[in-house]
Amino acid sequence: MGNTPIVQTLIELSRQEKISLHMPGHKQGQRPGFLAGWLGEALQYDQTEIGSLDSLHSPAGPIRQAESLVAELYGTKATYFTTNGSTAGLIASLLASASPGAEVIVPRNAHKAVLAGIILADLLPRFVTPAYHGGYELGITAASLQAALEQYPQAQAVVLLSPTYEGVTGDLAQLVSLAKAAHCNVIVDEAHGAHFLFHPCMPLSAVCTQADWVVQSAHKTLTALTGAAWVHRLNDNFADDWLRSRLNLVQTTSPSWLILGSLDIAQYELRRNGRTWLERAVEQASQLRQAILQHTPFSIWTVPSTGSYKQDPLKIVVQTTGSGYTGYELARYLEDHGIFVEMAKAQGILLMLTLADTKLPTELLVRCLNSLPRRHPQTRDSLPPPPPAPPLVLSPRSAYLAPTSCVDAAAAAGRIAARAVYAYPPGSPLIYPGELIERELLVYVDEFRARGGYLTGLQEDTWVVVAEN
Numbered sequence: 137m138g139n140t141p142i143v144q145t146l147i148e149l150s151r152q153e154k155i156s157l158h159m160p161g162h163k164q165g166q167r168p169g170f171l172a173g174w175l176g177e178a179l180q181y182d183q184t185e186i187g188s189l190d191s192l193h194s195p196a197g198p199i200r201q202a203e204s205l206v207a208e209l210y211g212t213k214a215t216y217f218t219t220n221g222s223t224a225g226l227i228a229s230l231l232a233s234a235s236p237g238a239e240v241i242v243p244r245n246a247h248k249a250v251l252a253g254i255i256l257a258d259l260l261p262r263f264v265t266p267a268y269h270g271g272y273e274l275g276i277t278a279a280s281l282q283a284a285l286e287q288y289p290q291a292q293a294v295v296l297l298s299p300t301y302e303g304v305t306g307d308l309a310q311l312v313s314l315a316k317a318a319h320c321n322v323i324v325d326e327a328h329g330a331h332f333l334f335h336p337c338m339p340l341s342a343v344c345t346q347a348d349w350v351v352q353s354a355h356k357t358l359t360a361l362t363g364a365a366w367v368h369r370l371n372d373n374f375a376d377d378w379l380r381s382r383l384n385l386v387q388t389t390s391p392s393w394l395i396l397g398s399l400d401i402a403q404y405e406l407r408r409n410g411r412t413w414l415e416r417a418v419e420q421a422s423q424l425r426q427a428i429l430q431h432t433p434f435s436i437w438t439v440p441s442t443g444s445y446k447q448d449p450l451k452i453v454v455q456t457t458g459s460g461y462t463g464y465e466l467a468r469y470l471e472d473h474g475i476f477v478e479m480a481k482a483q484g485i486l487l488m489l490t491l492a493d494t495k496l497p498t499e500l501l502v503r504c505l506n507s508l509p510r511r512h513p514q515t516r517d518s519l520p521p522p523p524p525a526p527p528l529v530l531s532p533r534s535a536y537l538a539p540t541s542c543v544d545a546a547a548a549a550g551r552i553a554a555r556a557v558y559a560y561p562p563g564s565p566l567i568y569p570g571e572l573i574e575r576e577l578l579v580y581v582d583e584f585r586a587r588g589g590y591l592t593g594l595q596e597d598t599w600v601v602v603a604e605n
Contacts, residue, residue, distance in 0.1 A: 138408065139205060141198035142400035145188050146181045146393060159184045159390075183393045192217065192391045193384045202400045203366070209407055210333060210343045212350075212368040216379055219395040222327040223249040224386045225351035225367040226295075231257045231382040232374065233293040233321035233348065240293045241284050241315075243276045244525055245564040247325060250295055251532065251556055254568075256386075258533045261568065262288045263525045266300075269440050271483045271519060272453065275299075275306045278314060285318040293321040298342060299329050301479060301562035302486060303448030304439055305339035312345040321373075322346070327353040327365070329448070331491060334410040337418060339446040343368055349379065354402045357450070357490045361398040413491035420496050421450050421489045427498050428454060432505040437484060452487040460511025464588035473504045479561045482519035482587040519587055522566050523576040535570035535602050542598040545582070548573045551601040557581070557593035566591075573599060 156163045165172035165179030172179060183189060190197035199217060207215040218224040230253030234240050242250060242261045254261050264284045267274040275297060285291065294315035299305045308324070315322045324342035326332070330352035332341035342350040350368040354360035367379060405413075428434055437453035439445040456463050467480035478488035489496075529552050530538070540554040551573050556565035567577060581591065593600070 138404050140397075140400045140404045141201035141205075142190075142393075143397045145190075145198040146183065146397055149183065149187050149189065150180045152187070158186055178394060181393055181397060184390065189393070192219070192387065192396065193380075193389065198400075199396065202396075202403065205407075206366060206399075206403045207368070209403055210341075210368055212343055212370055213372060214369040214376060216367045216369070216383055217396060217399050218365045218367065218383060218387060219363055219391040220365075220387050221355070221363050222247075222325065222351045222353045222365045223252065224383060225349075225365050226250055226323070226325055227253040227256060227386045228379055228382040229323040229349040229351060229367060230254065230259065230293070230295070231385065232379045233323055234259055235292065238292040239288050239290055240295065241281070241288060241291050241320070242295045243297050245273045245275075245300065245562075246295055246297055247327070248556060248558055248560075248563045248565055250325070251565055251568060255533045255536050258531065259293075260531055261528070262291060265524060268521045270437055270455075271457075271481070271521070272302050272304070272437060273300045273521075274304055274439065274443075274445055276311070278307060278310050281311055281314050285314060285320070289318070291318070291320055293323060294318075296322065296324045296342075296347070298324055298326055299339060299448055299451075301328065302437075302453050303328060303339075303451030305329075305446050305448075307444040308340055308342060309345050310444075312342075312347050316346055321348045323349045323351070326350050328356055328451075330354055331357045331406075331410070331414060331450075332448075334406060335414040335418065337449055338414075339448060343370065346370065348373060354399055358402045359398070359405055359490075359492055360402040361392075361395045363392070364395045364399045364402065366399065410491065417489050417491050417493045418449050420493050421452060424487070424489075424496055424498050424501070425452055427502050428452070428505065431502050434459065434505060450489040452489075453484050454487060454505075455484040457483050458513045459508075460513050461508070462587050466508070469508060470501075470504055473500075475501055475504060482584070482589060519584065519589075523574070523580055526567065526571045526574045526577065528568070528570050529572050530570035530602065532569045539603040540600050541603045542595050542600055544598055545578050548599040548601060549575045549578060551599070551604075553599070554602045555593050555595075555600040557591055557599075559584070559589055560592050565593075573601070 190199040203215045226249040236258040240259045244263045264276045298308045324347045326342040332338040353365045355364045435455045463480040463484045477485045479486040558565040
């Protein structure tokens with residue numbers, strides 16, 4: 137099957153091996169049972185590092201060959217595989233980009249994986265608030281980033297999020313240029329944009345900028361298995377082992393060969409069919425968008441007409457504002473009819489297509505949206521943006537590792553958070569460890585939960601705070 141070094145090596149090994157005297161314990165599914173009945177022939181490719189197989193921690197064989205194929209495909213200096221998702225890639229990139237105790241400029245809507253990297257690398261985050269439109273994030277602006285760079289001239293790195301969860305990008309090239317002009321290393325979280333490079337109607341891919349590291353989830357919009365991701369290095373400022381050594385700190389020593397094989401197949405399918413498959417998916421998304429607008433009472437959120445904003449055409453945000461329903465309620469209603477959406481917010485739901493979409497049952501979705509019982513619009517059916525970032529009293533690492541106690545909301549005001557609190561998805565913390573819990577945030581959290589939202593980080597309705605001496 138084409139140039140797929142990992143998959144070809146796994147197939148050859150399955151044909152060669154007669155007796156398995158090694159891990160994994162299921163022995164490639166030799167014993168009949170539930171696991172073998174469930175996964176079938178796939179188990180013969182769930183291997184360990186034997187024979188001609190490679191090591192993800194120091195690849196010199198088929199993994200290295202497959203990584204080189206991806207780097208060639210994207211036009212990057214090097215690409216590194218991870219089976220721990222973009223989370224591992226973002227953590228490793230932060231470990232590779234700044235020294236302990238350094239300042240790093242971060243968009244407030246960054247994924248919680250960035251927080252994990254900040255804690256492990258012992259960094260001081262300096263936040264930039266993204267612009268909003270209709271209750272949805274647009275990303276940070278050039279003016280806000282420039283202001284942060286001037287306010288924190290000692291910052292060693294800048295993290296950029298492009299696209300947002302809803303597929304929105306701004307002038308990424310300008311943001312990267314501003315950060316590089318300030319002598320910062322630049323990490324772009326492009327987890328939702330691994331497909332951007334392969335169709336002209338897509339937003340600009342981060343691999344076309346002067347960033348240092350670009351992290352992409354091959355499982356989100358490509359065809360790889362869940363947990364499959366890669367990190368691109370775009371220049372020669374770092375030795376080849378610089379990122380790999382840090383990835384090894386946050387990757388298992390027993391990576392899934394099924395996930396690695398799926399990364400290999402993803403690059404092959406992208407190379408062979410990417411443009412054609414994306415063309416079909418874009419067409420499907422356009423038809424779905426038109427059907428919702430023309431045949432249902434719901435509207436679709438769009439980016440502002442002014443500015444440099446662009447949206448991934450495979451992301452469709454259906455607004456519930458004015459319907460009397462929250463996005464959470466609409467999502468649950470659709471689930472009752474077998475339709476599962478990518479994300480719900482108070483003011484709408486996110487529909488996500490990928491290059492694997494060939495024929496959507498649009499009629500079923502339209503029928504469900506039209507059969508929703510009518511309600512009178514609520515006086516407040518949209519949720520405002522979260523409050524501004526509160527003061528950072530302790531470094532996130534110090535707060536996270538400090539002794540803690542749990543207090544109810546009434547006693548949380550004025551205390552220092554020891555854990556992040558966030559909705560997942562999208563996974564952007566409302567508060568970081570080390571920040572002061574203010575009443576404004578407590579009011580917002582109450583309102584968020586009253587609309588049906590679910591937050592992670594609270595312990596049975598109590599806040600985890602740094603213990604007082």
